[in-house]
Amino acid sequence: MSDTFSWWGILSTVGVLTGLGIIFGALLGVVSERFKREDNPLVEQIDALLPQTQCGQCGYPGCRPYAEAINQGDALNKCPPGGEATIHALADLLGREAEPLDGDAQSEAKVAFIREEECIGCTKCIQACPVDAIIGAAKLMHTVIEDECTGCDLCLDPCPVDCIDMLPRSAPLTQWQPIVTPSPELIVSDRQPAPGGLHAERL
Amino acid sequence: MPSAYDFPGGIYPPERKQRSSQATLIEAPLPSWVTLPLQQHSGQPATPCVARGDSVKVGSVIANREGMISSNLHASISGTVTEVTTAQITIEGDGLDEWFRLPSLDWRSAGRQELLERLNESGIVGLGGAGFPSHIKARVVERHAIDTLVINAAECEPYITADDLTLRHYPGEVIEGAQIIAKLCDAQHIVIGIEDNKPEAIEALQQALADSQPVPVELTVIPTRYPSGGERQLIKKLLDLNVPSGGLPADVGVLCHNPGTLLAIRHAVRDGQPLVSRIVTLTGEAIAQPGNRWVRLGTSVMELLEEAGVNHSALNQVIQGGPMMGKSLLTLDTPVTKLTNCLIAATLDELPPPPAEAPCIRCGECENVCPVALLPQQLHWYARAQDDTKLERYHLFDCIECGACSYVCPSHIPLVVDYREAKSRIRLQRIEATKAEHAKHRFEFRQARLAREEAEKQARKQARQAQQRRPSNTVTPSTSSDKVDLRGLRIAHAAAKASVKKAEKTLARVAQEDPKQSLDDLEMQLATAQENLKAAELQLAQAREEQSSEESP
Numbered sequence: 122m123s124d125t126f127s128w129w130g131i132l133s134t135v136g137v138l139t140g141l142g143i144i145f146g147a148l149l150g151v152v153s154e155r156f157k158r159e160d161n162p163l164v165e166q167i168d169a170l171l172p173q174t175q176c177g178q179c180g181y182p183g184c185r186p187y188a189e190a191i192n193q194g195d196a197l198n199k200c201p202p203g204g205e206a207t208i209h210a211l212a213d214l215l216g217r218e219a220e221p222l223d224g225d226a227q228s229e230a231k232v233a234f235i236r237e238e239e240c241i242g243c244t245k246c247i248q249a250c251p252v253d254a255i256i257g258a259a260k261l262m263h264t265v266i267e268d269e270c271t272g273c274d275l276c277l278d279p280c281p282v283d284c285i286d287m288l289p290r291s292a293p294l295t296q297w298q299p300i301v302t303p304s305p306e307l308i309v310s311d312r313q314p315a316p317g318g319l320h321a322e323r324l
Numbered sequence: 325m326p327s328a329y330d331f332p333g334g335i336y337p338p339e340r341k342q343r344s345s346q347a348t349l350i351e352a353p354l355p356s357w358v359t360l361p362l363q364q365h366s367g368q369p370a371t372p373c374v375a376r377g378d379s380v381k382v383g384s385v386i387a388n389r390e391g392m393i394s395s396n397l398h399a400s401i402s403g404t405v406t407e408v409t410t411a412q413i414t415i416e417g418d419g420l421d422e423w424f425r426l427p428s429l430d431w432r433s434a435g436r437q438e439l440l441e442r443l444n445e446s447g448i449v450g451l452g453g454a455g456f457p458s459h460i461k462a463r464v465v466e467r468h469a470i471d472t473l474v475i476n477a478a479e480c481e482p483y484i485t486a487d488d489l490t491l492r493h494y495p496g497e498v499i500e501g502a503q504i505i506a507k508l509c510d511a512q513h514i515v516i517g518i519e520d521n522k523p524e525a526i527e528a529l530q531q532a533l534a535d536s537q538p539v540p541v542e543l544t545v546i547p548t549r550y551p552s553g554g555e556r557q558l559i560k561k562l563l564d565l566n567v568p569s570g571g572l573p574a575d576v577g578v579l580c581h582n583p584g585t586l587l588a589i590r591h592a593v594r595d596g597q598p599l600v601s602r603i604v605t606l607t608g609e610a611i612a613q614p615g616n617r618w619v620r621l622g623t624s625v626m627e628l629l630e631e632a633g634v635n636h637s638a639l640n641q642v643i644q645g646g647p648m649m650g651k652s653l654l655t656l657d658t659p660v661t662k663l664t665n666c667l668i669a670a671t672l673d674e675l676p677p678p679p680a681e682a683p684c685i686r687c688g689e690c691e692n693v694c695p696v697a698l699l700p701q702q703l704h705w706y707a708r709a710q711d712d713t714k715l716e717r718y719h720l721f722d723c724i725e726c727g728a729c730s731y732v733c734p735s736h737i738p739l740v741v742d743y744r745e746a747k748s749r750i751r752l753q754r755i756e757a758t759k760a761e762h763a764k765h766r767f768e769f770r771q772a773r774l775a776r777e778e779a780e781k782q783a784r785k786q787a788r789q790a791q792q793r794r795p796s797n798t799v800t801p802s803t804s805s806d807k808v809d810l811r812g813l814r815i816a817h818a819a820a821k822a823s824v825k826k827a828e829k830t831l832a833r834v835a836q837e838d839p840k841q842s843l844d845d846l847e848m849q850l851a852t853a854q855e856n857l858k859a860a861e862l863q864l865a866q867a868r869e870e871q872s873s874e875e876s877p
Contacts, residue, residue, distance in 0.1 A: 159819065173760035174768045183767055252766040271763045297748030 164188050169212045174202045175251035176273030178224065183251060191215070198223045202272070230290040231272040233265045239284035246276035246285060267291075330566040331557045333693040334549040335649065335728045337482050339521060349493050352604075353631060354421055357766040358388065358400050361412045365455040367393030372413055378405045383598050386413050389444070396447035396508025397458045400600040400620040405865035410475050412659075413621070426596030431504045439508055439593065446592035447599045447662075452476065452582035453645065454662045458589060458717040461581075463507045464574045469500030471577035473539075474562060475502055475586065477518040477525070478546065484666040486603045489582045489616040491518075491525035494587050495532035499541060504593055506539040507580055517562045519548040539575040549795040550648065551726040556579045557695050561833030569722050584665070590599040599685040604660060606632045608669035626656040629763030631671055640672040647675060647728040682735040690729035690739065696722050700729040704739050707746040712753070715746055723747075765848050772855035773791040779862035786866055790873070810871060813864045820857040827853045 168188035179186040179199035191197060198220040203250045205222060212219035227285050233244070236256075242260040254270045255261030265276075268291075292298070338372040363369035370387035380386060380399035387397035429442055443459040452458045464470070475498070479487040491498060502514050518526055526545060533541050544562050546552055556567045558580070565576040573580050584603060591597045600621055607614040612633030619628060625642065643650040643663055660667075668675070690700035699718055706714040720743060729739045827850040834846055 168764075172762040173764065173767070183771075184764065187768075251770060252763050253770050256765075269763070269766065297745075297752045 144181055155191055161189075161192060164192050166214060167191050170203075170207060170214065172201060172203045172207065172271075172274045174271040175269070176202060176275060177251075178202070178273075178309065196220060196223070201225060202227055227272075231274075231276065231287040232267050232270040232290045233272065234277050234286045234288045235262075236284045236286065237262050237264060239282055243281060245279040245281065249275045249279045251275060329561055331552075331560040331695050332697045333728060334551065335693050335731055336548075337550055337731060339548070340607075341483050341485050341488070341521065343614045344483070344605050344616060344721035345488055345522075347613070349489045349603065349616045349618065352617040352619045352623065352628060354417065354419065355401060355620055355623040356419070356625060357403075357411050357415065357624075358417070358620060359414050359624070359659040360397055360400065360622040360701060360854060361659065361661060362387055362397065362410075364397070364621070365395040365457055365795065367395075367457065369389065369411075370394055370397045372408045374405050374408065374413065376405055376408055379403070379418075380405060380415060381422045382600055383426075384423040385598075386415075389447075389457075391623075392458060393460055396445060396585045396598070397448050397456075398447055398598040398600050400622050408416060423597075424715040426592075426598070428596050429593045430478065431507065431593050434593075436508060439504065442593055445598070446588075446798060448585065448588050448592055449662050450582060451588060451602055451647075451662060451665065452665060453665065458581075458585060459577070461520075464579065465570070466510040468572075468574040469577055470511050470574060470579050472512040472513045472563060472579075473502055473506050473509065473516055474559060474573075474578055474580045475514065475516040476555065476558055476580050477516055477522075478558055478584050480519060480548070480550045480553035482531075482550075483588075483607050483650050483668050484605050485607075485648050485663045486616055487606075488522045488525050490587055490603055491522070492528050495525075495528040496536075497590045498583045498586045499532055499536045500594070502541070502581065503536065503539055503589035504589055505579070505581060505586065510807060511539060511579065514539050514812070515562050516541065516543045517552075517558045518543070518545055519552060520545050521548045527791040537580040547644055550728065551695055551724070554695060554724050554726060556724070569719060583846045602660075602662065602664070604628070604664055605666040606669075607666065609671040609674045610635050610640075610669040619664075621662060622659045623654075625653065625658050625660060625664075625667060628660065629656065629667065629719050630841050632669075634669050638671045639669055641670055641675070643668040643670060643675070648731065649725060666802070678738065679736045681737050684735055684737060687734060689734065693726045693727060694800040695728060696724060700739055701747075704742055706736060707742040710746070710749070712750055714747075715750065720746060720750070765845055765852065769848050769852040769855065772852045772859065775854045776859040776862070778867070779859040783862050784865055786869065790869075810864075810867050813860070813867050815859075817864045820860040824850070824857050826852040 164185075167169045167187075168185050171184040171188060173184050175183045177183065178201050179187045179190075181190055187195070187199065191211065197208050197215070198216060200207050201222065201224045204226045207220060208219050211217075229235055233246075233255075240257075240262045242257060242262060244257065244259050244263070246263060247257060252269055252271055254266045255263050255276065256266065260319060272287065272290065277283075277287070362372065368389075368391040370501055370815060371390045372387045374380060374384075374386045379402075381402045382399060385396055385397045386399050386405070389396050397413070399415055401415055401417040402420050402422040403415050405413060406416045407414040410512050419744060426442070426445065429438065431439060440462060443462060444457075446594050448458040450458065450461070477483070477487050477491055480863075499514075502644075505511070506514055516529060518529070526543070532784065533543060544560055546558075551557055552561055555573060559567055559573055559576070559578050563578065567573050568575055588599050588602070592599070601618050602621065603616050605616050606628065611629065612635065614632065617628070621633075624643075629642070636724045642653045642656060643666075644653055645666055647668060647670075650668070652668070684701060684704060687700055687702065690704075691698075694700055696719075702718050703715065703720055703723070708722070717827070721739075723743050725740050725744060727740050730741075731812075733739060829844070831843060831846045831850055835843060
């Protein structure tokens with residue numbers, strides 16, 4: 122029994138393990154210092170999932186600040202333009218519980234439209250636009266570049282004459298539209314060819 | 325003849341080609357009016373260059389190509405333009421059929437540029453179905469070396485006989501068209517792939533092959549099986565080459581053309597005749613005189629069917645294209661376009677509507693027939709669940725939408741409809757994602773600009789204060805109540821400099837790799853980095869000044 126118990130054995134084990142700990146600790150320290158990243162990669166990933174409307178409805182000035190706040194532990198459900206899909210994507214990414222959306226979901230994509238005859242050229246909306254999508258100059262008519270507008274509606278409040286409307290974004294005919302499925306009250310045996318000849322449900 | 329290799333899967337649907345292939349090729353009567361859509365090709369629609377009331381001849385350009393991938397459009401009858409909208413141009417015919425032709429070109433002596441320009445001017449697009457502009461396709465040689473030109477005469481879909489009749493009547497012209505393309509692309513071989521159900525076309529080709537030069541032409545007869553006319557499938561079958569996923573045949577040194585396109589190319593070059601008509605198969609049980617017709621583009625489908633003796637009481641649906649991949653027309657008040665290769669006026673008994681869909685029983689029949697070796701049952705599952713990551717993992721975008729899986733499905737699931745829908749949905753999502761990315765860059769640019777403006781304002785303010793201070797020469801208390809963080813500013817300045825360099829490098833690299841790509845977004849990123857650098861520089865200069873003024877008194 123006494124052969125197996127020796128102080129030397131215990132001390133050498135402790136010494137070796139301590140030494141290994143010090144070496145690996147130093148290695149990790151050097152590596153983390155050498156390959157340090159200024160930005161947080163997780164914030165980038167969260168930012169990529171946000172819709173980038175920069176609307177500020179979450180209470181932060183833009184999508185990136187909200188991404189940083191989420192990373193600090195803020196709730197996931199403050200983005201109405203992103204809707205449920207964004208909440209689920211964020212919950213998947215961060216391994217957190219998906220919560221119901223705080224606020225009203227947007228039914229469709231919208232863009233701002235300036236009623237040009239009513240515009241007085243105050244440039245207030247230009248200053249409010251987070252993506253520089255409004256062009257115009259002082260005392261001259263302004264207009265919105267439709268392709269660049271994110272539909273954030275930040276230009277609505279500053280307008281002193283209320284000449285800005287939020288209109289549905291025009292979709293080109295060639296763009297995909299969801300197929301309208303037959304209404305649920307239709308049962309299988311109802312699916313006969315239409316009297317006109319063309320069976321429309323195939324299209 | 326090299327041994328034929330094989331692609332997986334495939335089906336043998338009833339061919340039903342006899343009705344249209346037995347009649348001879350005739351000219352359809354000249355239409356009294358035509359409607360020409362501005363988009364009859366892939367890419368951007370053309371821009372009209374005529375106005376209401378202009379008189380045009382057959383072959384006059386009525387709409388110019390717009391952007392990189394687009395094609396010219398020509399009047400297909402002589403007469404007066406009666407309507408120009410954003411979608412189409414209508415021409416009322418004068419019945420004179422006066423032509424406007426370009427001068428004839430001898431392709432053997434003509435230069436490359438001259439030939440490309442002729443294809444461009446003549447509005448030639450791929451007549452097989454996709455409608456890709458031929459002059460752009462011919463320019464693929466600028467990036468990939470082309471070894472073999474494949475003439476895709478397989479025409480594997482049931483009913484369609486347009487290519488069969490083209491080859492029977494114009495074998496020499498088609499091969500001459502192939503020689504023109506071979507010259508443009510420096511191809512060393514021409515291979516014709518044709519299914520063995522077209523003996524007359526094969527015989528005609530064999531006779532025409534004898535005096536074809538300079539590039540040797542090889543005729544390979546392959547057994548009839550659907551979908552051997554798919555580009556990738558035919559290349560595998562003829563040359564045993566696998567076109568990579570997401571790639572083009574040009575990646576393996578092959579270019580594929582349809583006989584109809586080659587005939588149109590030959591007409592454009594030798595006769596100076598732009599693409600104003602094409603061969604259309606009119607078939608189906610509801611038509612009294614089926615067959616192939618030379619049809620002017622823009623002819624109303626209704627008039628064409630009336631002329632072929634359509635029986636309205638028996639007619640159930642009109643399919644444009646073949647029964648496997650074609651689409652059922654919602655209205656007959658639609659024109660024949662560059663892409664209309666076949667019109668099937670089907671009766672209810674001939675092509676009955678699919679029975680009601682039943683749940684998938686996972687029999688695996690679809691997997692056996694898939695020519696791309698995909699797993700259609702899994703794709704069906706994920707497409708319905710809208711599981712996009714899984715769809716991409718199961719290579720949804722490699723699906724050629726041939727319809728073999730739907731054809732054999734014992735549960736009658738419209739699988740291809742699901743795949744098309746899923747593809748379109750994912751494409752739209754990608755567009756939305758790039759839009760969001762673009763908005764983000766614009767937002768960042770604005771932030772950087774505001775920061776730069778703020779820094780400039782501060783610098784001006786400080787300069788003013790310094791000027792006021794000097795003449796009075798009074799000792800002002802140090803303004804830097806907040807400690808100037810010189811080191812932090814220096815780091816920020818260096819980081820801004822590095823990001824400008826990085827943005828410049830990325831821009832230069834992308835511009836070199838693909839000069840045609842839009843660089844707007846990258847240019848904006850560079851501008852953002854430059855604005856940030858300016859702001860950092862100003863802040864740094866300001867901080868240094870403050871420090872020196874602190875030290876000097």
